[in-house]
Amino acid sequence: MSKRTDRELVDAAREGDSEAFGTLVRRHQQRIYRLALHLLRDAAEAEDATQETFVRAYGALDRFDGRSEAFTWIYRIAVNLSLNVIRARKPNRKAVPADDPRLEGLLVETRAGSANPLGDSENRELGRVLCEGMDALSDTLRTTLILVGVDGLSHAQAGEVLGCPEGTVAWRVHEARKKLKLFLVERGFAPQGEEGAA
Amino acid sequence: MNDRRSSSDLGSSAEATLAAFPFPERDWERDARAIEARLTSGLRGSTDAALLAAPLPGEADEPSAVSATATPLTNSGVRTQSLAELARRSVEKKQANERQMARESLALAAQQRAKSPSSDALTVPTSVNGGDAKNVIASGVVASGTAPASAAAAPAKPFPKIALVFPALALAAAAVLWFRQPESAAPTSAELTPTPSTATPSTLAASAPSLAQNQPPLAAEAPRGIDPSTLPAQDAPAPDSAGSKVAAAGAAAPSKAAANKPGSTTARAAAEASDPGLPPDPALRPADSRSGGLPAKPTTGAVQAALGSVMSGARHCVAGDDAPSRAVVVFGSDGRVQQVTVSGSAAGKSSASCIEAQLSRARVQPFAASSFSVNATVRPE
Numbered sequence: 001m002s003k004r005t006d007r008e009l010v011d012a013a014r015e016g017d018s019e020a021f022g023t024l025v026r027r028h029q030q031r032i033y034r035l036a037l038h039l040l041r042d043a044a045e046a047e048d049a050t051q052e053t054f055v056r057a058y059g060a061l062d063r064f065d066g067r068s069e070a071f072t073w074i075y076r077i078a079v080n081l082s083l084n085v086i087r088a089r090k091p092n093r094k095a096v097p098a099d100d101p102r103l104e105g106l107l108v109e110t111r112a113g114s115a116n117p118l119g120d121s122e123n124r125e126l127g128r129v130l131c132e133g134m135d136a137l138s139d140t141l142r143t144t145l146i147l148v149g150v151d152g153l154s155h156a157q158a159g160e161v162l163g164c165p166e167g168t169v170a171w172r173v174h175e176a177r178k179k180l181k182l183f184l185v186e187r188g189f190a191p192q193g194e195e196g197a198a
Numbered sequence: 199m200n201d202r203r204s205s206s207d208l209g210s211s212a213e214a215t216l217a218a219f220p221f222p223e224r225d226w227e228r229d230a231r232a233i234e235a236r237l238t239s240g241l242r243g244s245t246d247a248a249l250l251a252a253p254l255p256g257e258a259d260e261p262s263a264v265s266a267t268a269t270p271l272t273n274s275g276v277r278t279q280s281l282a283e284l285a286r287r288s289v290e291k292k293q294a295n296e297r298q299m300a301r302e303s304l305a306l307a308a309q310q311r312a313k314s315p316s317s318d319a320l321t322v323p324t325s326v327n328g329g330d331a332k333n334v335i336a337s338g339v340v341a342s343g344t345a346p347a348s349a350a351a352a353p354a355k356p357f358p359k360i361a362l363v364f365p366a367l368a369l370a371a372a373a374v375l376w377f378r379q380p381e382s383a384a385p386t387s388a389e390l391t392p393t394p395s396t397a398t399p400s401t402l403a404a405s406a407p408s409l410a411q412n413q414p415p416l417a418a419e420a421p422r423g424i425d426p427s428t429l430p431a432q433d434a435p436a437p438d439s440a441g442s443k444v445a446a447a448g449a450a451a452p453s454k455a456a457a458n459k460p461g462s463t464t465a466r467a468a469a470e471a472s473d474p475g476l477p478p479d480p481a482l483r484p485a486d487s488r489s490g491g492l493p494a495k496p497t498t499g500a501v502q503a504a505l506g507s508v509m510s511g512a513r514h515c516v517a518g519d520d521a522p523s524r525a526v527v528v529f530g531s532d533g534r535v536q537q538v539t540v541s542g543s544a545a546g547k548s549s550a551s552c553i554e555a556q557l558s559r560a561r562v563q564p565f566a567a568s569s570f571s572v573n574a575t576v577r578p579e
Contacts, residue, residue, distance in 0.1 A: 005518030011548060018237060025230045033224070043222070047229070054233045059245035066515055066552035077245075079253045101222060127215050140254045149216050163252025171260060181208050189212065 006070035014061050021061075025054050028071050031151060032078045038146045039082040041135070043101040049085060053078040072160040075153075079143060079161060086139070102131050126189060133183035137176055144169055145176035285503045289563075296370050303363050495570045496529060496562035504560040505574050511559070512576045515552035519543050522577040523550075525557055529570045533562045536569060544576070 004012070004023070012020035032053055036046035057074050064073055103124065134142055147158040148169065155166040155173070162169065184190075208216065496504075505527065516523055523542035530536040535558045540550040553576055 007518060007549065018234065021237060022230065022234050025233050026226070029226060029230060029233070033229075034219075038219070047224075050229070051233050051236065055236050055241065056245045056249055058237050059241040059243065060250060062243060063245075063247075063250060064548075065555065066548040067511075067555050069514065069517070073250075076253060077249050080249045080251070083253055102219060123211070123215065126211055127219075130212060130215055138257065140257050143254055150219050152217070162254055164256070168256070168260065172257065175257070177208060180212075184208060184212060190209070 007066065010061065010064055010070050013058070014064075021054075021058055024070070024074075028074060029054070031071075032074065035075065035078055035146060035151055036082050037101055038134075038150055039079070039143065040085055041100060041102065041131075045085055046101070049078060049081050052081055056081065068160040069157065072153075072157050075147070075161040076163070079147075083139060083143075100128075100131060103128055129184060129187050129189060130180070133180045136183060137179060141172055141176040141179070144172040145180070148173050149177070285499060289500070292370070292374075296367070296374075299363055299367055299370075303367070306363075492531075492564055492566040495565050495567045496533070500562045501529075501570075501572050504562045505557070505572070508556050508559045509574070509576070511556035512553045512574075513579045515549045515556060516544050516576055516578045519549070519578040522575050523553060525553055525574045525576060527557050527560065527572050527574055529560075529562055529565075529572070531565055531568055533564045535560055542576075 004020070006024065006027070009020045009024045009027075013024065029050055033046055033050045036049040036053070037043065040046050040049060053074060056077050060077070064070065134145065137145065144158060144162065147153045147161060148155065153161070155169040158169045159166045207213070512525075521543040523540055523544035525541070526537075526539045527535055528537040528539075538554040538557045540553050544550045544553055557574065
């Protein structure tokens with residue numbers, strides 16, 4: 001039997017097939033969690049937001065009109081919930097905490113292939129500065145960059161999530177990258193690659 | 199474009215880190231079960247609508263044009279334009295050029311008439327060349343053989359301009375006729391198709407016997423040009439305006455309506471050209487006249503462009519389907535979609551409403567007919 005599409009799963013869930021919605025949850029929960037983790041920078045809050053996203057999506061199944069992909073629709077709910085959490089916070093999280101879950105993931109990743117401890121250390125530092133730079137962006141630019149740059153959504157898909165045209169997404173990604181580049185350069189991470197790696 | 203890319207290029211290490219940001223592994227199955235445990239039938243319909251709305255405001259310095267045009271960047275950083283947008287701009291530019299040329303030619307003709315010493319002595323209200331001017335305005339075709347004597351009497355100076363303007367108008371009108379020929383009104387439009395520029399008064403008379411009867415030969419001393427300010431006053435039929443009748447026959451149609459009121463046809467068409475705000479009279483103008491009026495129906499190209507611009511969204515709706523779906527799209531005379539009827543594999547499903555919503559966004563230019571329907575096939579991606 002061929003794999004059911006998201007749309008078919010949504011249609012089935014609407015008709016009361018809870019197993020279909022469970023399949024939808026398992027298919028997208030990791031991406032939703034990663035999105036929430038980058039937006040919230042807190043593992044526990046990201047877990048809550050992920051759970052809440054699917055519960056709210058289930059509650060709004062009848063209002064899914066099919067104009068967009070089901071996963072971008074769920075993404076939109078996740079972004080809204082995460083932004084609600086951020087707005088409810090007190091403005092006390094300017095610096096990236098030492099136990100930033102994003103860096104934790106980077107640590108685990110580099111530890112697995114530790115042939116070059118110095119390189120691992122540099123990568124971690126780069127990851128930390130990248131996180132700082134992303135946190136310095138506005139919510140709009142940061143969210144757009146996370147959707148496109150980190151999560152790999154196309155401009156069209158990100159436009160569906162954010163409710164704006166592709167051109168706007170392209171502009172925001174460009175602006176976010178420009179500001180992030182400036183942030184990196186100010187902290188001694190000159191761009192490498194096209195000009196030749198150092 | 200390289201500047202644009204390089205200004206935001208983070209470097210290979212940072213790009214790699216950004217694109218492959220890892221996150222801690224979790225017990226996903228446990229998380230999924232926890233979510234499933236919270237799903238109850240009582241939840242349905244409980245979600246706040248705000249959670250489904252667009253989440254973020256635009257940036258303060260976000261260019262509004264970006265939001266409006268929605269032209270994405272390619273990998274190379276080049277901003278692309280849709281074919282529909284290009285086609286729309288091309289048509290608008292062409293229309294503007296034609297209107298401008300028609301106005302210039304009218305003004306030139308009026309100026310010429312004012313300078314002509316013989317114009318005051320002549321009593322024929324609508325001249326042969328006035329008819330020619332109408333020809334140019336309404337259809338862009340010049341009946342070059344209609345007034346050889348007046349051409350000889352005209353001063354030489356404005357001729358080079360006219361000689362350049364008229365063939366250009368003729369070419370433009372021919373192109374417009376070719377692309378905007380309405381299917382439903384084919385017999386009528388065939389009747390209204392202007393006579394080729396090589397037509398002579400005799401051939402015109404032969405093709406329009408009702409006009410040729412009781413008409414004197416062409417007035418050799420007919421005044422050159424036409425004064426737009428006098429045109430509305432000439433709306434009443436002029437029984438002795440032979441030249442205007444022949445010119446009207448050559449320009450518009452040897453139809454009964456045109457034959458009955460040749461003078462008014464000429465005057466009205468010229469007046470419409472000089473004042474685009476006047477309402478068009480479909481019976482007196484070519485079906486595809488572009489001088490401020492409406493086409494009988496949208497062109498095939500316009501419909502294709504309009505549907506093409508929304509088709510990708512419609513295809514999203516049927517992603518995963520095996521068979522294509524069909525839709526009948528009905529455009530109203532204001533250019534908006536009035537109705538979309540979906541059949542095929544998507545019929546009866548939620549994707550049908552999705553297709554309807556997507557195709558309803560299509561827009562064409564307003565047209566004269568009450569509605570226009572077109573079939574579209576929506577193939578899965």
